[in-house]
Amino acid sequence: MRIDVVTIFPGYLAPLREALLGRAIDAGLISVAVHDLRTWTHDVHQAVDDAPYGGGPGMVMRPQVWGEALDAVVGDVPSGEAPPRLIVPTPAGRPFTQAMAHEYAAESRLVFACGRYEGIDQRVIDDAATWMPVDEVSIGDYVLVGGEVAVLAIVEAVARLLPGVLGNPASAEQDSFSDGLLEGPAYTRPETWRGRAVPDVLRSGNHGAIARWRRDRALERTAARRPDLLAALPPTALDRADRAL
Numbered sequence: 001m002r003i004d005v006v007t008i009f010p011g012y013l014a015p016l017r018e019a020l021l022g023r024a025i026d027a028g029l030i031s032v033a034v035h036d037l038r039t040w041t042h043d044v045h046q047a048v049d050d051a052p053y054g055g056g057p058g059m060v061m062r063p064q065v066w067g068e069a070l071d072a073v074v075g076d077v078p079s080g081e082a083p084p085r086l087i088v089p090t091p092a093g094r095p096f097t098q099a100m101a102h103e104y105a106a107e108s109r110l111v112f113a114c115g116r117y118e119g120i121d122q123r124v125i126d127d128a129a130t131w132m133p134v135d136e137v138s139i140g141d142y143v144l145v146g147g148e149v150a151v152l153a154i155v156e157a158v159a160r161l162l163p164g165v166l167g168n169p170a171s172a173e174q175d176s177f178s179d180g181l182l183e184g185p186a187y188t189r190p191e192t193w194r195g196r197a198v199p200d201v202l203r204s205g206n207h208g209a210i211a212r213w214r215r216d217r218a219l220e221r222t223a224a225r226r227p228d229l230l231a232a233l234p235p236t237a238l239d240r241a242d243r244a245l
């Protein structure tokens with residue numbers, strides 16, 4: 001997968017080259033190119049923002065600079081080849097989900113536009129949408145200062161789904177949310193720590209009982225913390241034992 005990120009703070013994306021993702025890049029599983037938006041300014045101040053039409057606080061990112069940047073970064077899409085998907089993080093976006101992470105993992109190329117200030121002139125998104133798929137995406141109901149942190153989260157969630165990136169592919173298959181439930185509690189050695197023992201069932205070797213216990217804890221946690229996920233489950237997702245909980 002090829003990933004391009006356009007930002008006025010390229011250094012913010014340095015963590016992409018660390019650890020697991022860094023190894024995936026070194027292994028050639030992913031290519032990541034980070035582009036400084038100011039490359040496409042032409043004035044001495046390298047201005048990327050201007051006052052909002054209609055007034056209001058803050059500044060808006062200029063369409064001319066973004067338009068030139070995306071034209072250059074996306075480049076000419078060879079005929080017959082699918083254009084990349086443009087992902088624009090914003091508080092006003094569609095909530096990013098594990099299902100979307102799987103959708104994005106199936107793409108051969110993703111381009112991320114990192115806004116700052118009060119966001120990017122809407123005409124940039126509207127123009128881009130005439131020649132490539134564009135997703136305006138939120139990573140949660142809170143307001144960041146720019147899109148870079150959201151890109152780090154989205155790229156990590158997507159990259160870990162790519163074949164060969166995770167040492168143990170089973171981890172991704174047994175993800176939280178993969179069965180629509182939250183992950184239950186996890187334990188490792190020692191057996192007792194500060195007077196707290198690991199639940200006996202997990203040391204019983206009874207794999208059926210262990211699976212049942214884990215499912216029960218996941219159902220309890222989901223009901224307590226994310227009843228919306230439970231309500232969204234298809235009726236067939238809960239068996240008789242689940243309902244008895």
Ligand SMILES: COc1cccc(Cn2ccc3ccc(-c4cc(N)[nH]n4)cc32)c1
Pocket residue numbers: 089090091092114115116117118119120137138139140141142143144145146147148150
């Ligand atoms: C666009 O509307 C905005 C309104 C107030 C502040 C900001 C700041 N800002 C600029 C670019 C940008 C990109 C993403 C996010 C963001 C995403 C999530 N989930 N929270 N915050 C925030 C961003 C933007």
